[in-house]
Amino acid sequence: MITISESIGSKVLLITASHTGNNIFCTPAIKFLKKHYPNTIFDVLAFNKLSAEVFKENPSINKLIVSNKSRVINKLARNYSQVICLHNKAREMISGLNPNFITAPDFIPNVHHAEQILQYVAGSINKEITDEDRAYAIAGKTNSKHLVLDDFNVKSHDILVCMHLGCGRTKTHGWKFFHSSARTHKKLLPIKTYIDLANELVKFNSNIRFVITGTKNENFLAKEFVKNVPNAIDLTAKTSVSELFNLMDKFSLFISQDCGVMHIASASNVSLLGLFGPTNPIMTGPYPVKYNQKIIKEESMSDIKMTEVVVAALKLLNISPKFELLA
Template identity: 50%
Template sequence: MVNSLLILTSSSTGNNIFCTPAIRFLRKHLPQARIDVVALNALSAQVFEHNPAINKLWVTSSLRRVNKLAQDYDAVLAFNKNALKKLPFNDPRLQLATIDKTDVHYAEQLLGFCQQWLSQQLQRQIEITDEDRCYAIYSAPGQVSLLSRFEVQPADTVINIHLGCGTTLLHGWKFFYARRADDKKLWSIDAYIELGQLLVQAIPGVRLVITGTSNEAFLAKKFVKAVPNSINLAGKTTVADLRQLMERSNLFISHDCGVFHVAAAAQVPMLGLFGPTNHLLTGPYPQRANRQLIKKDSMADIRPQEVLQQALLLLGRPAQA
């Protein structure tokens, strides 16, 4: 019987969100066990904050520290192989989750790995239910919404648009202006601005909320300058803030990024913009009718007008001619 379990995750916000259904699944079937989690940096660790399924959250990228921590656990599970490249952990108790299917969502494959592992440990067949198939991200108790600082009315239509991605997070404007055409996930800031202007024209009382990290603030400044009355929250949000923001939003629009998966933890309708990246592996999870994708061969093929039409449908408004 496993009484203590250490889970190794990653430095990616999105990849760590994929881990949350599996962690809750483990807690469901090991209610008395100590389940602790290692994240490789502080930003990605925010995904696990306030999570009742986790006893202790460790933030470290030190192999020496992880080796020392692991001595106190019955088992160690690694949920991300890329994390092991940065953290070449060597221990006979370690088991690496196998993510080898390109047509099954990453989160679903992690659940399947935990199902098999638990069935072996408990010596009985463990089943995955539909209730297990959802992300688990939590706001802080008593947390105040960032929108309370702005004059957002109950009748306003709030649309959250996220402009950045993992690469702009790391490298900021230098990457964006020098190599943005190389990124398969990014939609251009000019396209987002055109979309924002179309949304303002089409929806009376719309409030566009722009999010991103401080490294992506240059994108948000350009957007709000071109689309007045937008709310700029770039560099001002934690994962918990974003999770709460989704509860007030009427629609979330973004390309494939970590915040896209934060939105999937809520009930907010979602519109994802996907180029050649694999939407089956990293798209919205679980699939729902109010989670739609526009997928093209390249991000440049996606036009603001078609995004507007799909957004209007998700908001329950008639499409424009």
């Protein structure tokens, strides 16, 4: 296997992945490289515009490039001293990449993907990892002074709970995928379960308002939710990654299944409740693990019990200074 050279050179191209979550997993390693090679130019290549948003305004990155054409990427690579595929799935996603590109090894079980990418980079350049290095790097800069929540008459006493109802496939393929695969897809929780959860939580505090995030392909989920949960806020297709990251500080709790937005939430300080079926939260859950996070894991998403989710949500909400159980 070709490995990263300690004499990394003056200009390096880092190839990432095609999904938001996988690209977020790469951010600790990118920051680590810039920390130890401050004079090296690091350009990042992502495979599509949506997942590339993760890297916008990142101070460790000189230039952000979007392409999914191996011919274009291979030609571009001639301008760099090293080309590193930080995510090992890059070659599966784009066939025909130059075999001389340095590629991270396959993932091993029971170690978080972000940690494995970071350890690979650190081991290659012979540098030690600190606790500060184990953190996602998402820039929260925005050019607009207008906050998207300003349009929804949010009151100071409102307790905002954010939910993301879809996953990577619904983000791309929308309602056709959801209705054909909702019962069998390993990451999906039925929309009715989220609606029932929301209406149950409101019984404990009427000030709770739910905020739904997602892409335009997921607005069919938000419409169903808003129709059945009074006073809910639909932010589908209204936020960029940086705007969503900024919004996390406004929420008292974030709830979702395993998805890219969960990793955006994990990068913030918001309390987080993650719902997992067969996927392994040790490998793709919140990173790093924090005191205000809770994972509910079952063999199947259908095995997740509503009572357990409600209890976990209430415990996390109790961390919020706004939250008090109704008498």
